[in-house]
Amino acid sequence: MSVPRSIDRSDLGGATVTVPTTTETVVLVGPTLQPPKDTSIVAVIVSLSMVQGTGATGLTLRLRLGSTVGGTQVGQPYVVTTPSSIQTLTVSFVVTFPAYSTDYVQVCLTAQQTAASGNGNVTAAAMVAISF
């Protein structure tokens, strides 16, 4: 058992982020969280709402270290398969990962459409990161 050691958040507010066809795109950059110096667990909770692009049959959501799609993926990706009749979806998920001997941890949320010929739009996204 542990107690929370730090908590912070990031939020799109009323902004919209475009996800071009099938390109993995950073949707939201998380807070710079200060975890305990020795070892800790970081839990990241994410909610987002997205209007899919034309032809999209699915969506892959990932958390990556840092603020770009070049960052190392943490946890496993969440893959949402959608019938073509679904145009707008809301998804929430949780990723946890260990942190060792780090001063700060930052992750970004990325989205990648499957089989889309049109751009998607993320219309809502919020992230909270907790270390313990």
Added chain:
Amino acid sequence: MSLPRSIDVVDAGSISVPITGTETVVAVGPRLQTPKDTSVVLIQACVYLTGISGAGAATISLRQGTTTAGPLVQPQYQFSTVAGEGSLTLTAMWTQSVSQTDYVQYSLTVNGSGATFTCSRAVLHCISF
């Protein structure tokens, strides 16, 4: 960096709130006591929708106060419904910066367009830090 300062929850339990095209309050959150200076409030919500009829769309929103007239907290979460879908469980999350407040309170609202359904469960969970 912050630490949690206060936490509270409201569980509406088993409810039966019809959603037929009008924004409707399905749960009023707790009166959360915030740090007096400045803080961030994290609000997490979960709704269980049943009896979904027809293809359309629905929107989950958060408003300050206890009614649909309260200021909207961005963003709004939207999703499509599919005929024959039956039921759906959705979670959503918001954060808001507050300062110089003693208490904050939010209400969770649901609206539908082109589809009718019933909100059968709603939970609001708030943390200030």
